[in-house]
Amino acid sequence: MSEVLVLVEHVEGQIKKVTLELLTLARRLGTPSAVWAGPGYSAEAKARLAEYGAEKIYVADSADIADYVVAPKAELLAQLVSSASPAAVLVAATAEAKEIAGRLAIKIDSGVLTDAVGIGEGLVADQSIFGGGVNVQSRVTKGTPIFAVRPNATPVEAAAGAGAEEQVTVAVSDAAKVAKVVDRVKEEKGARPELTEAAIVVSGGRGVGSAENFSIIEKLADSLGAAVGASRAATDAGWYPHQFQVGQTGKTVSPQLYIAAGISGAIQHRAGMQTAKTIVAINKDPEAPIFELADYGVVGDLNQVVPQLTDEIAKRK
């Protein structure tokens, strides 16, 4: 079977869950080969990739690759596509990986499909468009198909692969060294999972009332090991940082569970969350449109309901 290249997502050497999802998916399409780009590769990383099915691991861990915006990673993948002739290339549908996929597509003259939620027979991708309103099946018609797959779309299954390591040297071209990353600034984030990757997201909206009161949303999130999200009304008000905004102009999330507290469920918010598997809404207005989506809804004051729910979860642990 042909190789399927999987670009590994990693932060400070830690492999993100979406990579394990992509390896799981790649096993159904061919023989998974993980591609490690940038510094941070380790024996643990190798073991983890092999545990989830990587037969091969291409390692290109020079600093050069991460020191310039996107272009070097696209060059690396283009080089591997030409040497390995894979059946497909999979990346996570994150902002940066989609850009890598886009530049790769031009380099190898191949089609790219973004935000796939599944890839089936004949490399047909499932996509959910218009904020979850329409399901589309699409395919690449030219070149080596490139897919950017949404986090949380594939249940992870371990299956040991050989994990044969192959060092790759890329001579990053001068053309790819024109946008230099001179500093990486980490803003405080704490121990919560990343919003787009999280299995559970707890979001607060205008109904939360203030920045201080977002602590009740955070407490509920922490009791569930969840990420915190926010509606645009809440981020616009400055109650919660913008990078946590869910919706049309924010992040798209498809977690197993989405809890919306004090969020009305405007179409632009729904566009970012309505593919969640289970939706729970807490809102004092019984007419709020979010209840049309909710699998379970509580009509009530979130100041009462949310802390009670948090306590109750703690009790049941």
Next chain:
Amino acid sequence: MNIVVCVKQVPDTATERKLRSDDKTLDRDAADGVVNELDEYAVEEALRLKEAHGGEVTVLTMGPDKASDTIRKALAMGADKAVHLVDDALHGSDALGTSYALAQTLKKIGFDLVVLGSESTDARTGVLAAMLAERLNVPQLTFANKVEVNGSAIAIQRVTDYGYDKVEASLPAVVSVVEKINEPRYPSFKGIMAAKKKPVEKLGVADAEIDTSQVGLANSWSEVADFSAAPPRAAGTIVKDEGDGGVKAADFLASKKFV
């Protein structure tokens, strides 16, 4: 500084958005066309850079005739002139085709800086700026929440999951902006009137030296095989809080094995 800002007309999210049953492309007649919201931030950033450093702001859009409304809005905000790439041969182009057509046009009209929104609300691919940087062989400065130009040097803050990266490059370059980089201005009455007199140049594929084998539905690198309306969500259980709403919600979560 010669700044070109790429603006896209998209169907209003608040109206029903559909694909056409015949060729499975976006049904642009079914919904009202509006300026892609993030592109308003792109226009605003372009105007601010012009105000700070001098130069000219050109709006570039590719789209059918009715996309001219979008051009007017950007001109009313203060852009100086516009180029409208419009040709039936472009219908149905995918991201690769669109980036090729826009890149050809940009080469034709020239630029020091190209500014885009980071994502459109219809396609939501978020790849166009990266593709333009690749095709034009200039630095990619995308997902910016801050842009600073100093002579021919340009620096941005690139938003990341953990915070931001500081990125440096020199002009010419492609920039894409995120929401909240600025607060887009509303067109004033005077701006709206002035926009009517501003030059809008219409270009077809031949004018922009676009090879028609690289654009259009038939030449796209991908295709929609099939589509269907997503099945509606099954109606859920809604309870009124009688002092035990949190407990009931916990029961529900437990029944679904979340706790």
